Amino acid sequence: QSVLTQPPSASGTPGQRVTISCSGSSSNIGSNYVYWYQQLPGTAPKLLIYRNNQRPSGVPDRFSGSKSGTSASLAISGLRSEDEADYYCAAWDDSLRGLVFGGGTKLTVL
Amino acid sequence: QVQLVQSGAEVKKPGASVKVSCKASGYTFTSYDINWVRQATGQGLEWMGWMNPNSGNTGYAQKFQGRVTITRNTSISTAYMELSSLRSEDTAVYYCARGHYDSTAFDPWGQGTLVTVSS
Numbered sequence: 001q002s003v004l005t006q007p008p009s010a011s012g013t014p015g016q017r018v019t020i021s022c023s024g025s026s027s028n029i030g031s032n033y034v035y036w037y038q039q040l041p042g043t044a045p046k047l048l049i050y051r052n053n054q055r056p057s058g059v060p061d062r063f064s065g066s067k068s069g070t071s072a073s074l075a076i077s078g079l080r081s082e083d084e085a086d087y088y089c090a091a092w093d094d095s096l097r098g099l100v101f102g103g104g105t106k107l108t109v110l
Numbered sequence: 111q112v113q114l115v116q117s118g119a120e121v122k123k124p125g126a127s128v129k130v131s132c133k134a135s136g137y138t139f140t141s142y143d144i145n146w147v148r149q150a151t152g153q154g155l156e157w158m159g160w161m162n163p164n165s166g167n168t169g170y171a172q173k174f175q176g177r178v179t180i181t182r183n184t185s186i187s188t189a190y191m192e193l194s195s196l197r198s199e200d201t202a203v204y205y206c207a208r209g210h211y212d213s214t215a216f217d218p219w220g221q222g223t224l225v226t227v228s229s
Contacts, residue, residue, distance in 0.1 A: 002154060033212075033214070035214060035215055035216075037155070037216070044205055044218075044219040044220065044221055044222055045147075045155065045205070045207075045216070045219055046217075046218075046219070047210070047215055047216055047217040047218075050211045050212065050215035051211065051212065051215070054211070056210075056211065056215075056217060088154065088155055090155075090157075090214070092214055096171075096172060097169070097172070098157060098169075098170075098171040098172065099145075099157040099171075099214055100157070101154055101155040101156065101157065102154070103154045104154045104155070
């Protein structure tokens with residue numbers, strides 16, 4: 001049971017816009033930054049979004065992050081086949097005094 | 111380029127310890143935190159702890175307190191994660207990751223080290 005809650009799966013067709021949600025509480029998302037990671041099959045995770053909505057250099061602007069209260073979202077526009085991957089949200093938890101991850105969302109491009 | 115290269119796969123018996131290394135290159139090792147994250151097969155990511163390579167200060171997830179130790183050797187730009195009292199549930203891929211834009215923005219990650227615990 002993960003501290004942050006994500007839907008286990010999401011899907012879309014090429015060109016579509018897809019959003020993945022991440023729900024937490026006042027001790028994590030409500031008071032700290034949210035991060036998003038993409039994990040392609042068989043590879044290490046890659047930083048996609050940091051500090052709620054900042055993109056590292058090299059990450060396409062098709063990827064965007066937002067946060068409101070104790071929830072956050074990752075949006076992917078202009079969906080492409082290479083976006084098929086697992087996506088994880090993460091945030092520091094003040095009560096646990098550690099970083100917590102969501103359970104991950106498997107994105108399928110139909 | 112910035113890179114983290116981890117040591118190879120390990121097979122350990124229950125009750126034993128494992129020490130995984132993470133060699134940094136392409137940047138000043140002491141300038142960024144190193145974190146360790148693990149992932150059991152088919153499961154999600156689980157944060158284990160962090161270390162400031164400059165000071166040696168560490169912080170561990172409550173779940174692993176007393177069982178995990180993160181250390182470093184600055185002369186060879188290498189961080190280590192040692193996990194003791196291994197059990198079958200510790201079978202996982204272990205990743206090191208650099209805290210880049212801030213301490214919890216992990217970029218890049220090492221390639222991962224598979225640790226198998228089996229009798």
